[in-house]
Each structure stands twice: as C-alpha cells, then as structure tokens.
Amino acid sequence: MTDSQIFSSIARELNLTSKQVSSVANFLDDGATVPFLARYRQEATGGLDEEQIRRVRDQLEFHRTLEDRKKTILKTIDEQDKLTDELREQITSCTDLNTLEDLYLPYKPKRRTKGDMAREKGLQPLAELIWEQEIEQGDPMEHAEKFVDKEQEVASAEEAMDGALHIVAEWVNESVDVRNKLREIFQEHAVVKTEKNPAVDKRTNFEDYYDFSAKAKQLKPYQILAINRGERENVLFVNVELWDEVTLENIDDIVITNDMSVFVPHLQDAVEDAYKRLLFPSLERELRNNLTERADAHAIETFATNLSSLLMQPPLDHKVVMGIDPAYRSGCKVAVVDETGKYLEGTTTYPTPPQNKVAEAEEIYDRLIDKYGVNLIAIGNGTASRETEQIVASFIQKRKKNHPGEELNYLIVNEAGASVYSASKVAAEEFPDLEAAQRGNISIARRVQDPLAELVKIDPKSIGVGLYQHDVNQNQLAQSVDDVVESCVNKVGVNLNTASAPLLSHISGLTRRVAKNIVKRRETEGVFLSRDQIREITGVGDFRFQQSAGFMRIPESKNPLDNTAIHPESYAAAEKLCNLFGIDLENLKQQQDTVAEKLSGIDKEQVAKQLDVGIPTLDLIIENLQKPGRDPRESLPKSVLRDDIMKMEDLSTGQVVEGTVRNVVDFGAFIDIGVKQDGLLHISKMADRKVEDPHNIVSVGDIVKVEIVSLDLERGRIGLAIK
Structure with a gap:
C-alpha cells in the first residue's frame, strides 16, 4: 500500500478524513509532538485532540509495520522462485498480520519435517493424488504400492501411504481457509481450564484457580493475568480445550471436496494428524497470546487512567x-x-x-x-x-x-x-x-x-x-506511561524558573540533556525573564523552541503572554486582539473582571480573519487572556485534611464518611477514609444500576462520600457503598 492508501484506510477505521490523517502523519514524521499538534495545530489537523492523534500515530505504526513485513515476505518467496501473481495479490491486499503469516507459512524456512523426509523418498506424487481426490474407484493401497522402493527405504504400501499423509497433513496445516476456520472456532468455543500443581503444598494467591474453567472469550482481563502469573510461578497448570470431534468435522468440510474419493478415510486421518500435531498447538499459542494482549491492553489502559488522575491531583500550594x-x-x-x-x-x-x-x-x-x-x-x-x-x-x-x-x-x-x-x-x-x-x-x-x-x-x-x-x-x-506523563505535564505547563530537570524533560520537544542545560543555565545566570531566552540554551534550535515554548511559563517576564499557553508565534495576533478591544496587555492580571466582558459575544469568524488566525487559535488566545497563568488542576477537589484520627473500632455500619479514591481496578475502587486500612467500594455498590467500568464513576484522587456497609475487624476489611 502507498502512503495515500494507508491514510485512506486509517481514515475509514477512525472515522476521520484522509486529509486529517495525512496532516498528522506529516507533522509526526517531521518530529512534532502530540501535545503540540493538539494545542497549536488544530487548524491543520481539523481539531483533533491528543487521544485522536495518538490513535492515528498507533495505526500509522501498525500499517507501516505490516507493509514492511509484506516486503520481506514477498522478497523471501520471490527468492525461492515461488511467487505467483495470485499469491502476490493475496499478500499485498492482506490487512492483518495473522492472515499474512498464514500465507507465508508454506514458504517459511523451517526445520526438517516428516513431510520433508517423505518428499525425499519420492512420495509427493502420491500425496498429490490423495489431495486432488479425483479417483473414485479401486483400492487406495494399490496406488500406494507403486511407490514402494527399498532403496528409498519405503518398504511397503503402508509406509508409502503414511509418508504421503505426512505431506498432506502439512498442506492441511498450511491452508489459510483451515486456519481461519479453526481460529474462529477457538475464539468462539475454546475453554481455558486451570488446576493446581500437585507439587504445591502451601497457600497461594491463586486458590480461585485451583479448579477453574471458563470460555476463553468470557475471561476477564484480571483473570487472564492471574492465570498467566500462576502458570509462570509454577502454581497452576493451564490447558485449552475444544470439542475435538466437532472441530475435526469442520476441518473435514473444508479439506474433503469429493465425498466419493477412495482416499476420504486417509484424508480424515491426515486431518486428525494435522489438527493434533500442528494446528492445535499453533492456534492454542496464538489464542493464549491474543488473550494476553487483550488483558495487557486493558491493564495498561487502567494503569494509564489511574496514573493520569494521580498526576493531575490539585497542588496544595502555599503550604509549609x-x-x-x-x-x-x-x-x-x-x-x-x-x-x-x-x-x-x-x-x-x-x-x-x-x-x-x-x-x-x-x-x-x-x-x-x-x-x-x-x-x-x-x-x-x-x-x-x-x-x-x-x-x-x-x-x-x-x-x-x-x-x-x-x-x-x-x-x-x-x-x-x-x-x-x-x-x-x-x-x-x-x-x-x-x-x-x-x-x-x-x-x-x-x-x-x-x-x-x-x-x-x-x-x-x-x-x-x-x-x-x-x-x-x-x-x-x-x-502508554510516556504518553500519560507527556500529556499531563504539557496540559499543566511548567514554571521554567522552578521546574526540576526530570519535569522539564517531559515538555514537548525537550530531551533530558536540554532539560539539564536549562537548569544549569538557571543556576549559573539566574532566572529566565522571557521565553526568547530559551533559544540561548545549548541544544535548543528553532524547531525545538517551536515545540516547547508554549508549554513553559515565566511569571517573572515583563510580557504577561510568557506566563500563558499562548504560543510566541501567536503573540502578534494576541496583541492585535488586545488593541482591537481596548485591553491593556501590560496590566492583564489587574483587568480580569473586564477582559471577559470585552471579549464576550464577539464575531469570532470575523475577528479571526482580522487577526489572520484560525478560530481554534483565537479561542486559545481568548481563554488565556481571560485566565493568564491558570493551572487546569485548580478546579479539582483538594485533598481531605484532618486534625484528628479515626480507628476501625470507631466505625459502624451505616455510618457515612468522606474519603479519597486511592486506586481504581476492574472490580471497584479502594478508598482512604482516614483509618489505616483502605475500604473497598465494590463495583456492585457504586450506583443503583449496573456499572460496566468503575472509571465511569470514580477516578484516583476523587473525594467521595461513602456509607460503611460491612466491617471485618479481624481481617481489617471495610466494605463501602456510594452515598
């Protein structure tokens, strides 16, 4: 696929326009960061936010990886002189990695197999005869008899038939149709069973899985991860099971195209051999890998959501x-x-x-x-x-x-x-x-x-x-963690004159080396007095300045715009806007009551044309003129401060208390209510309706009122419900 085709494909997948995708791709290829694009290039991206841009980025990476893999596979098959026009078309039009690898499987270099040994003995023609299924009369062993050859170590018709069936079994295994069908069966009907390793004689955290069985498609992410860990620690034995009889019938329906062929019983034997020896182990691994990938993605998303909430907790400033x-x-x-x-x-x-x-x-x-x-x-x-x-x-x-x-x-x-x-x-x-x-x-x-x-x-x-x-x-x-930290740091912005090097290193466009250079310059020459001084830092060129400047705040600057999220490239537009509506830029903070009034109800389309900017840039300028230096965390609830203590013995069921959400997981949230042990707000107690995702109700750092519904002093457990 060409870049243009990739952009069109991603646009369809994400419900965007090809222009939006190509614009994001070009910016990212040039080194632009996601926060910069989301805040300062909305006109070019069609208003895409950080999450949408990251989805485009991830899809670009997937499609480009897929195209690179296609090139490698085509080159390998071509070098074997086995690349037909039909196969080339199948590979180039493929849209997923599993099918691509299935197409490559017959040509993939592998260790010497039973089928290879049978070919060396001259048994491939017999295998082709069986595979074609055209002979409907006679004794199949008479055909096998023709391939008996003492010099080739084929001593009997039975040995000839066995060898040919090894070749047929490999063809069954390499059939894209068979593998796709079996993949569907695994996804729909596979059962994951776990049992305790008899050698384990102590209590473990995996007792829920000592005798456990569930359809793979119904497994919860935390169950998959627990099973994987239990297996890794040699506490659990894990097996995947299918109804073999029905599964084999499904494969037979694909492989056997002529029920009248004399080779049908032998084909059935080859199908069973391929299934048990080759297909099942391969697709079992694939299923387990897919389950793990799904669980990983969910666990990572949960972690990222909680981390974002934690990082965005409001600061308790002005406190010693x-x-x-x-x-x-x-x-x-x-x-x-x-x-x-x-x-x-x-x-x-x-x-x-x-x-x-x-x-x-x-x-x-x-x-x-x-x-x-x-x-x-x-x-x-x-x-x-x-x-x-x-x-x-x-x-x-x-x-x-x-x-x-x-x-x-x-x-x-x-x-x-x-x-x-x-x-x-x-x-x-x-x-x-x-x-x-x-x-x-x-x-x-x-x-x-x-x-x-x-x-x-x-x-x-x-x-x-x-x-x-x-x-x-x-x-x-x-x-994912890098994305979250990058997003949070740039959403808040940093004070260039107080930020540590680790904090500065997460600013759009900056590296650890540049961050250290900024701190070193601050320590040796004093505080920064304007954003332009950033250009003097070793390692900061025009592009790095462009990417980073808007996310840095300099309260000490004479230019109040240096303490806002307005980018230096928009200073001229901001100054022109202030002149148009009589706003004294030099005394911006002292006019907070009047700035909003002067800019309310303006014709944004007309004003944007006058300023020669897009409406998203105008909106950003207006927002920051109204609230210069605003910290987006200011509006969030502050932590609960205490001057006295409660003990678990002071609690009683029915009591309503206030607490802070410490962690959110699949089955609920842990709440600090002022005693040593966090209480559990189970997902079933979060609302008077079924809750699918606890993050829809609470986030890390939220201050919530909860009712104590159960107490277990001996085990130190507190059950809570949303009040």
Whole structure:
C-alpha cells in the first residue's frame, strides 16, 4: 500500500478524513509532538485532540509495520522462485498480520519435517493424488504400492501411504481457509481450564484457580493475568480445550471436496494428524497470546487512567509541609520544605515501638513548626503509618490548646515509590549531602505540594495505581506511561524558573540533556525573564523552541503572554486582539473582571480573519487572556485534611464518611477514609444500576462520600457503598 492508501484506510477505521490523517502523519514524521499538534495545530489537523492523534500515530505504526513485513515476505518467496501473481495479490491486499503469516507459512524456512523426509523418498506424487481426490474407484493401497522402493527405504504400501499423509497433513496445516476456520472456532468455543500443581503444598494467591474453567472469550482481563502469573510461578497448570470431534468435522468440510474419493478415510486421518500435531498447538499459542494482549491492553489502559488522575491531583500550594516517613526500629524520618518545595531541615524521631519516645518527638515537631511556620504534616502510608498518625493527631490536639488560632492539619500520603526515588540518581543529584533514608520524607512532603512535579521523578510502575503492571508488555506499558506523563505535564505547563530537570524533560520537544542545560543555565545566570531566552540554551534550535515554548511559563517576564499557553508565534495576533478591544496587555492580571466582558459575544469568524488566525487559535488566545497563568488542576477537589484520627473500632455500619479514591481496578475502587486500612467500594455498590467500568464513576484522587456497609475487624476489611 502507498502512503495515500494507508491514510485512506486509517481514515475509514477512525472515522476521520484522509486529509486529517495525512496532516498528522506529516507533522509526526517531521518530529512534532502530540501535545503540540493538539494545542497549536488544530487548524491543520481539523481539531483533533491528543487521544485522536495518538490513535492515528498507533495505526500509522501498525500499517507501516505490516507493509514492511509484506516486503520481506514477498522478497523471501520471490527468492525461492515461488511467487505467483495470485499469491502476490493475496499478500499485498492482506490487512492483518495473522492472515499474512498464514500465507507465508508454506514458504517459511523451517526445520526438517516428516513431510520433508517423505518428499525425499519420492512420495509427493502420491500425496498429490490423495489431495486432488479425483479417483473414485479401486483400492487406495494399490496406488500406494507403486511407490514402494527399498532403496528409498519405503518398504511397503503402508509406509508409502503414511509418508504421503505426512505431506498432506502439512498442506492441511498450511491452508489459510483451515486456519481461519479453526481460529474462529477457538475464539468462539475454546475453554481455558486451570488446576493446581500437585507439587504445591502451601497457600497461594491463586486458590480461585485451583479448579477453574471458563470460555476463553468470557475471561476477564484480571483473570487472564492471574492465570498467566500462576502458570509462570509454577502454581497452576493451564490447558485449552475444544470439542475435538466437532472441530475435526469442520476441518473435514473444508479439506474433503469429493465425498466419493477412495482416499476420504486417509484424508480424515491426515486431518486428525494435522489438527493434533500442528494446528492445535499453533492456534492454542496464538489464542493464549491474543488473550494476553487483550488483558495487557486493558491493564495498561487502567494503569494509564489511574496514573493520569494521580498526576493531575490539585497542588496544595502555599503550604509549609513537614513530611514524615514512618517506621519502627529505624525511626520516623522527618523533613520540612517551604512553600516552593525547598528543603529546609530534616531529622529522625523515634515515637513508635520499640523506642516509644513520643515526648521527644513532640518536642522536635514543636520546634520545627515554630521555626518554619509549618501548617501541614504529611504522613506516608507505609509501615508504622497508623501508629505515627495516632501520635501526630494527638500532638495536633495538644498544640491547638496553646495555639487556638493556628492552622495545622495532617493528611496521609500514598508513599508508593518514595523509597525508589530516595535511592535514585535523580535524588542523589538533588540531595548529594543526604543519605538515601533522608530523601524519601522530602518526596512525601513535596508530592502534597505538587504531585505532578514530584511524581515524574519516579518510575510510574512503582506508584501503585494499577494491577499486574509488572506482568504486562513492558514496551507497550512504557509507551502508554510516556504518553500519560507527556500529556499531563504539557496540559499543566511548567514554571521554567522552578521546574526540576526530570519535569522539564517531559515538555514537548525537550530531551533530558536540554532539560539539564536549562537548569544549569538557571543556576549559573539566574532566572529566565522571557521565553526568547530559551533559544540561548545549548541544544535548543528553532524547531525545538517551536515545540516547547508554549508549554513553559515565566511569571517573572515583563510580557504577561510568557506566563500563558499562548504560543510566541501567536503573540502578534494576541496583541492585535488586545488593541482591537481596548485591553491593556501590560496590566492583564489587574483587568480580569473586564477582559471577559470585552471579549464576550464577539464575531469570532470575523475577528479571526482580522487577526489572520484560525478560530481554534483565537479561542486559545481568548481563554488565556481571560485566565493568564491558570493551572487546569485548580478546579479539582483538594485533598481531605484532618486534625484528628479515626480507628476501625470507631466505625459502624451505616455510618457515612468522606474519603479519597486511592486506586481504581476492574472490580471497584479502594478508598482512604482516614483509618489505616483502605475500604473497598465494590463495583456492585457504586450506583443503583449496573456499572460496566468503575472509571465511569470514580477516578484516583476523587473525594467521595461513602456509607460503611460491612466491617471485618479481624481481617481489617471495610466494605463501602456510594452515598
């Protein structure tokens, strides 16, 4: 297929126009990023959003991979002098990889087979006689007798017939029609059965699958991934089963074209041999691979959705935060960071068992709060979290008696990945003078102030907002994670004068090297005062500037447009718009009440023509003039702050509580309601109707009111329902 044909095919698949697809393809081929296209090239793409552009990108990759594979296959078959016009047409018109590989199968280099050995003995003519099915009378063994040849080690008619049937079995196996039919049967009727490995004599997490059976098409993604893991850990034996008798009849219907042929019984034998020895193992592997791919795709999508919600949590800015990384024997690590996340001071306290030095810890908390004006304590939710929370809650209540007007709260922070960060190269570069153990508490404090800025420093797989993310296809997961992080960072934008190198590296068009150069330039020469200064950074040419500039914010710039999402290429249009409607650009923030009024009800089509821009660009300019420097996370609900503690013993069924969604999975969501154990909001308790996908109801970070419907103190389980 030509590029033009590929574009037309993708346009049909995605319900777009060929022009939109070709435009996206050309931009991507030139190195443009998805966020840049979605925000600044809407006129060229016909208004496609990030998700649509990524679908085009993925389909382009698939079709180009398919075309490359076709070229390789055609070349290989042509070199064998077996490429007919009909076969060439079948290959070039093929639209899926499975069928393409089926067409290639007869010509694919393979190890020496039983069929090859039979051909070497001169038995192919007999196989062709059987395959053609034209002889309707006589004894088939009389035909086989003609191929007895002691020199070729064919000692009898039976041996000749057996050898010929090996060749026929391979033809059955290589039949595209047979494989497609069998593929349909597998997809519709295959049953996956699992059983416990008798050698396993301890309890495992796979007990639900010790005696399990389900149609493959009905398996849930989490079941597929659990079965795969159980098999990989040698806990489960897994088999795929079909109704062989009916399946063989279906294959016979394709292979046997003349019921009167004397070779029908022998063809049936060849079909059975091909099915059991060649077809079933091959298509069983294909089915398992397809199931895994489907489960992987679902798990990756779930992880990506949760990660996006987590990264887009609203920042609790203007807070001086004390971060506590709880522990028992090694002590609770404490760090204080100022409103900008700058590390101020850290220490270790020992209020938890076995030391139980509560009074000493409280003295340290008092000193740090008084010294730095701490107004929020962030406690990691790992080991000793509950004991630490009780100590901090009690401490806050005591302090309030002596400081009645003071703003001081605490919250529990998901510390997943903090230990990974503390031992990372990024952390070592940020805090070279601190031990690894003293860095995790800083991460805990900072991720309250700006989750996005802090969490981008951590391997997303360590953040704990999915299931089986370590089991799925890691290349696909990496691509999805990159897409999510890229999307979130560029949607929010970054402050060029405060952002870390890891955060900057996710900006459209920037590399890690360029990000480090930006930070280095900032540290040696001071803050940036205009977007144009980005051009001075080593590694930033015109194209990289074009891709990145609109996503960077410079609050210190004299030009207020440098602190908006308006691209420098549209500054002239923005200034002209301000002149047209009497907006003082230099004092933009002071005119917020009047800007919206002046720009409401304008004839956008006419104004866009006057400015020589498209309507999408005009909309972007208007939005940012009305809300310069706006953070899209501002409108989201803030985290729940607490000053006292609840224990599971304080809970009762029927009680309504407020909580934060920590994780969303196929069967429901885990909610932090202020006790050590997260409660489970099962999918069946999310609404008064059937819910197909929990993400349609809740997202990571949502603040929800829930009713406690079940309590199991012994097992530490809390059942919840949406109130």
